[in-house]
Amino acid sequence: MSKKFYIETLGCAMNVRDSEHMIAELTQKEGYEPTENLEEADLILINTCSVREKPVHKLFSEIGLFNKRKKEGAKIGVCGCTASHLGEEIIKRAPFVDFVLGARNVSKITKVLHTPKAVEVDIDYDESQYAFGEFRSSPFKAYVNISIGCDKQCTFCIVPHTRGEEVSIPADLIIQEARKAAQSGAKEIFLLGQNVNNYGRRFGSDHPKINFTELLRRVSEIEEVERIRFTSPHPLHMDDEFLEEFARNPKICKSMHMPLQSGSSRILKAMKRGYTKEWFLDRALKLREMIPDVSISTDIIVAFPGESDEDFEDTMDVIEKVRFEQIFSFKYSPRPLTPAKDYENQVPDAIASERLTRLQARHNEMLDEMKAERQGKIYQVYFEELRPGGMVAGRTDNNWLVQVKGSEELLGRTLDVKITEAGRLYGYGEVIA
Ligand code: 5AD
Ligand code: SF4
Numbered sequence: 001m002s003k004k005f006y007i008e009t010l011g012c013a014m015n016v017r018d019s020e021h022m023i024a025e026l027t028q029k030e031g032y033e034p035t036e037n038l039e040e041a042d043l044i045l046i047n048t049c050s051v052r053e054k055p056v057h058k059l060f061s062e063i064g065l066f067n068k069r070k071k072e073g074a075k076i077g078v079c080g081c082t083a084s085h086l087g088e089e090i091i092k093r094a095p096f097v098d099f100v101l102g103a104r105n106v107s108k109i110t111k112v113l114h115t116p117k118a119v120e121v122d123i124d125y126d127e128s129q130y131a132f133g134e135f136r137s138s139p140f141k142a143y144v145n146i147s148i149g150c151d152k153q154c155t156f157c158i159v160p161h162t163r164g165e166e167v168s169i170p171a172d173l174i175i176q177e178a179r180k181a182a183q184s185g186a187k188e189i190f191l192l193g194q195n196v197n198n199y200g201r202r203f204g205s206d207h208p209k210i211n212f213t214e215l216l217r218r219v220s221e222i223e224e225v226e227r228i229r230f231t232s233p234h235p236l237h238m239d240d241e242f243l244e245e246f247a248r249n250p251k252i253c254k255s256m257h258m259p260l261q262s263g264s265s266r267i268l269k270a271m272k273r274g275y276t277k278e279w280f281l282d283r284a285l286k287l288r289e290m291i292p293d294v295s296i297s298t299d300i301i302v303a304f305p306g307e308s309d310e311d312f313e314d315t316m317d318v319i320e321k322v323r324f325e326q327i328f329s330f331k332y333s334p335r336p337l338t339p340a341k342d343y344e345n346q347v348p349d350a351i352a353s354e355r356l357t358r359l360q361a362r363h364n365e366m367l368d369e370m371k372a373e374r375q376g377k378i379y380q381v382y383f384e385e386l387r388p389g390g391m392v393a394g395r396t397d398n399n400w401l402v403q404v405k406g407s408e409e410l411l412g413r414t415l416d417v418k419i420t421e422a423g424r425l426y427g428y429g430e431v432i433a
Contacts, residue, residue, distance in 0.1 A: 005032045006041035008062075011049025013192055013231055014163075015080055015103075017143040019047045022079065022109045024133030029110050038066065043075050043113070048082035050158050052333040056082050060094060067096045077101060077112065084162035085336065087121045103163050104148060107132065123149075123164030128204045129173065134180075140384040140412050141188040142181035146174055146215065150194035151201070152234070154261070155272050155340040156304060156332065159194060166195065168203050171210050175218055182224035185412055188253075188382060189219060191230035197237040212237075213245045220251040226414065227382060227397070229253045235260070236274040238283045247290040254291050255325075255399035258284055259299040263315035267304050270343070277314055284322045295398040297326035302359060303352030304332045305343035312355050319363060325370065325398070326425065327363050331356055367424040374400070374422040378432065381417045383410040401426040 005026055009019040022045065026032040035041050044066050049055050059082055066076055075098040078090050084102035091097050099112040102121030107130040112118035128148055136142055150159050151166040178189045193199065199212035212233075219228055228251050233242075235258050246252055258280070262268050265276040287294050300315060319327070331352040334341035381402045383394035392406040402417055403426065404410070410431070417429040 002031050002033045003042040004035040004040055005043040005045060006035050006038045007045040007047065009047045010055055011047070011051065011081065013143060013190070014145070014194070015047050015049060016137075017145055017192055018080065018103065018106045019045075020135050020137060020143065021106050021132040022047070024135035025107070025109045026113075027135065028133040030113065038069055039071055041070065041074055043077065044070055045077045045079055048078060048080040050081040050085050050162055050335070052330060053335070054333070056086075063094055063097060067094075075099070075113070077109075079103075079106070079109075081159070081162035084121050084123060085158060088119045091117055091119065123161065125164075126167055126204045128167045128169045136181065136186065138384060139185050140382070141190060142178070142186035143190045143192055144174055144177050144181065145169055145193065146191045146196060146199055146212075146230075147193035151198065152195060152274075153272055155270065155343075156261075156301060156335065156338055158335040158338055161337045163194065166193075166198065166202060168199050168201065168207075170203060170205075170207055171200075171215055171218060174215065175222070178219050178225060179222050182222055182226075187224065187226040187412065187414075188384075189222075189225050189228050191215075191219070191228065193230075194232065195234045195237070196230045197233040197242055213242045216245055216249065216252060220249050225251060227251060227253050229255070229399075231257050232259060233257060234274075235280050235283055243283070243286060243290065247287075253397050253399065254293055255295045255297065255397070256287060257297045257299075260315070260318060261299060261301050262304060262307070262311065263318035264307070264311035265314070267307055267311050267314075270306060271301075271304060271340070277318060281318060281321055288322075293398055295325035295400065296322060297399075298322075298324050298328070300327055300329045300359065301332050302329065302355040303347035305340055305347065306345040307332075307347055307355075316359065316362065319359065319366075323366055323370075324363070325367075325400075327359070329356060329359055329363075364424065371422045371424055374419050374427060376419060378416050378418050379429075380414055381429075382414045383412065386411070403428050404431050406431065 077099045079101040081103045083100045090100050099118040105120040107127045108120045147168045149164040149166040197212040200210045379396040381394040385393045387393050391403045392410045393403045415431050416433040419427045419429045421428040
C-alpha cells in the first residue's frame, strides 16, 4: 500500500503553488498519495503564512491537534513562511514536529523527509531554476511562478524575511511551463510573484534583458493561452508602457490588483511604499479611463502606527474615487523583524476596529450599487469548477465569480452568461451561448 500525505495550505497564491510543488515531489519521487483524511496520513504538512499575527498563534494549537489525531508513526512537517521566520523554535515549542521547511526551500522536501528534526529555512537559497515535477490542482488554470522573494522593504511586512531577496525565474522556463500547461488544457495562466511588475531586475545567472511587460507579451504569444492573470503587481512600477499593454492585449484579463495599503501620502512614506496618494489615484483612474470594464481590487491596512483621523480620511477618499470592486482590509498587525513594530504612536485597537468597520461598511454600500449595475448584463465566463447543488463556477474576464446550473461539460469552456441574480462578490446566471 502506498504512503499517504495530508496537506493544509494557508496564505497567498504563492503558498498554493508551493504546495503544488511539494505534492509533485512527494507523489512522483517518494510514492505518496494525497488524502483528505488526517487520521490515515503517514505525513501531515501545514504550509503556513506569517503575514499577520493571528495565523501564527493558531499554528501551535493546530499542530497540537494534528499530533493528537495522527496515526502512530506519522510525521508532521511545518512548511512555508512561519517555518522560515521561526525556524528551529518550532521544534523547541512543539517537539513532536519532525521537520521545518522554509518558504524558499520547497525543493528540499524530499531531503527533510528523511532527515530527523531537519530545519531548512535558508532565505538566500536560490531555487529559481529548480525543475519541480508537474502537479496542478486545477486542469483549467495554471499557476506559474515568475519570481521568488521580494526586494521591497515595506516597513510593516515580514515577507522579505521569509521569502528572501527577489530573484526572477528565467523567461524561457516560464514560457515553457506556460506552454505545456496551456497545451494540456489550462487555458488560463496565472503568473505569480510578490512583486510581478518588478520582473527582470535580477536573475540567478546571466539572462537577456526583459521586463514584465515584455514577459506578458511573450506569454500571450502562446497560441493555446486564452487568459492571463497575475498577482501581485506593485503600484509604484505601474508605468505607462505596462498599463498600455494591460489595456491593449486581449488575452490579459481586465482585473488589476493594486495594493493601496494607505491613502495618506504621509503614511505611505512611513510604510516606505515609494508612491503617493496622487500617483496611486493617477494610475487607477488612468486604468478606468482606458478600460471601462476593468475591475480593480486592493489591500488596505488600517491603523498603521501614527495613522491620524486625517490620514484615515485620505484612505476613505481614495476608496470614493477609485470605487474598488474588491477590498481586502486588515488591521495593522505588528510583525517581528519589521521596523514598524517599533514605531511610536501605535494605534489603539478600539480605534483600529472602528476604522475597519467604517471602511468595510462604506465599501459594502458601493458593492451594492455595483451589484445593481450587473443585473441582467451579459458576461463571458470561463468555467473552471463544479460546485455543490449541480452548479458550475467560473470567472468573468474582470474576475467576477459567476455560477450557473450545469455539469462537467461546461468545464474548460468560455461561454456568454446573462446575470439573473447579482451578489456583491458573485453572481448567478444562465448560459445563453
Ligand atoms: N499587518 C496587517 N496587514 C498586513 N499585510 C502585510 N503585512 C501586514 C501587517 N503587518 C497585508 C498587506 C498585504 C497583504 C498580503 O497583507 O495589505 O498587501
Ligand atoms: Fe504569502 Fe506573505 Fe503569507 Fe508568505 S507571509 S504565505 S508570502 S501572504
